[in-house]
Amino acid sequence: MLQVDGLQVVQGDFALSADFKIKAGQRVAVIGPSGAGKSTLLGAIGGYIPIVTGRVVVDGRDITNAAPDKRSIAMLFQDGNLFPHLTLAQNVGLGLRPALRLTADERQQVAHALGRVGLGDLGARKPGDVSGGQQSRAALARVLVQDRPLLLLDEPFAALGPALRAEMLDLTSEVARHTGATVLMITHAPEDAERAADQVLFVDGGQVDAPRAVADIMANPPEALRTYLGR
C-alpha cells in the first residue's frame, strides 16, 4: 500500500502538492502534460528530491526521510538502468546484494529471474551486446529479485517502439503480479494506461488529482485531461 499524506515538494520556483492513497497491488498510470510534476512526484517518493512537508508511507512504514535504497522501493529510470561494464547477470545480482558477492543460492535466484523475463541464456552478455528490449527485460529481472512492495517507473520504455513497449508493459504487469508490488508508472500514452494500469493519477500544474479507475476517467475525463489528450 502507498499512502502520500499532505506532500509538499519545492524545486526552484516549481511546487508540487499531493495527497492520495493506493491499495496494495494496484497498477497506477501517472498522466499529465510535460512540466506538470510527474517526475517530481516519483523523484520525491523515490527519495531523490527532499520532501518539505508531509509523509510517504509504504506498507505501513514511514519512509519520508529514508535513503533511496531503504524505502522498500524498486525504481526504473528513463535511461541508465544497467551498468554497461557489468554483465546482465551481474546487473540483476546488484538487486540482491550491492557488494555483488552472491551465494550459490542467490546466483540461482538471478538465473531464475533471467529465465522468467526470457533472457535465460544471455546472463553473461553485457548490455551493449543485446537489444534495447532485452536491456529492459534485464532491468525488470532485477526488479523481480529486488522483490519490493512498490515499483516506480519513470518512463523506462519510452525509447522502444509501440509493439515492444506494449510487450514490456505486459511483462511489468506480470512481474508486479508475481511480487505483489504496487506500481506507479509515468506515461504519455493513454493506450499504455488502458493496457497496463488499473487507476490513473492525473497531474497538472503541480497538483495531483485523486486516483480514479482507468475506464472511468477515460470515459469521462475532466476538462484539463481532455485538453491534454486532445479529445
Place this chain on the structure above:
Amino acid sequence: MAQRIGAISGPTAAGTVVALILAALVAVLSRADWPVVFGPADWAVLRFTVWQATLSALFSVAFAIPVARALARRRFAGRGLLVTLLGAPFILPVIVAVLGLLAVFGRAGWVSQGLGWLGLPPLSIYGLTGVVLAHVFFNMPLATRLILQGWQTIPAEQFRLVGQLGLPPAVVFRTLEWPVLRQVVPGALALVFVICLTSFAVALTLGGGPRATTLELAIYQAFRFDFDLGRAAILSLVQLAVAGGAAVIALWVLPPIVLQTGRDRQVQRWDARGLWPLDTMWIGLAAGFLLLPLGAVVVSGLIGLGQMPASVWSSTWTSAWVATLSAALLIALALSIAAWLAQARWGGAEALTLLGLAASPLMIGTGWFILIYPWAAPVRFALPVTALVNAMIALPFAVRILLPAMRQVFVDYGRLSASLGLHGLALWRIVLLPRIRPQLGFAAGLGAALSVGDLGVVTLFADPEVATLPLQMYRLMGSYQTNAASGAALILLGLALGMFWLCDAWGRRHVAG
C-alpha cells in the same frame, strides 16, 4: 541522507597536500633573515624569470597558431599520428629533450655544422636563447592542441556553408576562426607563462650564470652551493608570490585543459584549397622541430648504450620504483579529491586545483630539507620526498583528467547506484573505478612519466650514492661523458614512454560500452 563517497577522504587528501606545502613554507620562513634584503642579483633573477617566461609564451603561441591552422585545414596520412605526437612533450623528460635540442641546435650540433660548411659561425644556445628554445619545444605543441581543440568546437555545418558559399580564407578567418582564437589565445599564453615561470631543469641545463638564472634555479644554487638558507627562503617567497599571482590571474582566462589523445574529430574543409604549400611548410617545420631532436636522442643513444657505467642501471631501477610510488600516491590523492569535487555544487572547485601549478617544487623540497635536517640525514629521505613532491606537482593535472569523467558517472548512474544501495567501497569497486578506468590509466601514466623524468627536488637532496636516472644523466653530461649520457637518455626516454604506455594501455583495455 547516506554519507557521500569521498566526503571524508577528499578533504583529508586536499588538506594533507595543503599542510605539506604550508609546513615547507613555514620551515623556509623560519630560516629567512629578517628584515628581508632583496639585492640587485635577486632582482636580476626575478627579471630574467619573468622575461624568459614572457618570450616563451609569445613564441610558443605565435608558432602554434599557423601550425594549428594548417592541421585544422589539411587531411593527410600521418596527421593523426602528428596530433598524438603533439601530446608527447608533456611526458618527455626535460633533460632528454635538452640533450636532443643540443644535438640539433648546439655548438657541435647539426645546424651549426651546416652553418660551418657555409662559412658561418656556429650557434650557441646556452643562456636566454636556449631556455626559450627548450620552452617553445615543450609548450608549442601544448598551445597547438589548445587552439586546435578550440577550432574543433566550430560545428561542421558552418564549414559546409563556407564550401557552399565559396568563402575565401580571409573571410573564414575573420568570421569563424578569429572569434575562437580570441577566446583561446589569452588562456594558452597564460598557461605557458605560468608553466615557464617555475622552470627548473631547463634553466639548470641550458641557463645558469648571472644572466640566465630563474628563481627556481637560484633557490637551488643558494641552497646547494652556498647553503644560504636565508637567501633560499627569500627567493622561495618571491617565487610563491610571482607564480601564485600569475596562476590566480591565469584562472580567469584559462581554457579547459583536455590532455586526452585520439579524440580528434575530422571536419571536411572546403576553404583554403590553394594555400597548401603554406600549410605544408608550417606542418613540416613543426614536425621537424619536434622530431629531429627526438631522432638525435635515439641515434646518439644507440651509439652510447655500450659505453654506460653500471650506475646507470642501478639508477634506472631507482627511478622506476620512485615513479611507481609517486604514481600510486598521485592516484590515491587524485581519486579522493576528484570524487569529492565531482559531487560538490561549488563550481570553482575545479579551477582551484590549478593553483597547485604555482607551488614551487624546489621551495617544498627546501622546506622539507629544513624540517628533516635536525632529526635525520635528509639524504635518506631523498627518494620518498621526491616521489611525494612529484605526485603533488602532477596532482592538478590528474584531478582535471579524472573530474569530468567522475562527474559524468554521478550524473549517469548516481540515482541508480543510490536506488540499489551502492555505497562506499562497493560503489568504488563496482561502479566508479570501472567507469573511469581509461582516465585513471591515463592519469597514472602521466604521473609516472612526469616523475620518472623529473630533475627537480631530487637535486637538493641527492648524495653521490643514490641517484635517479635523470640526475645520473645530468652528472654524466656535467662530466663530459657525452656518449654515456646519450645512452642514459635513450633508456630514460624508453622508461618514461614505457611506463606511460603501460598505464594507459591498462586503462584502455576492456573499455566499457
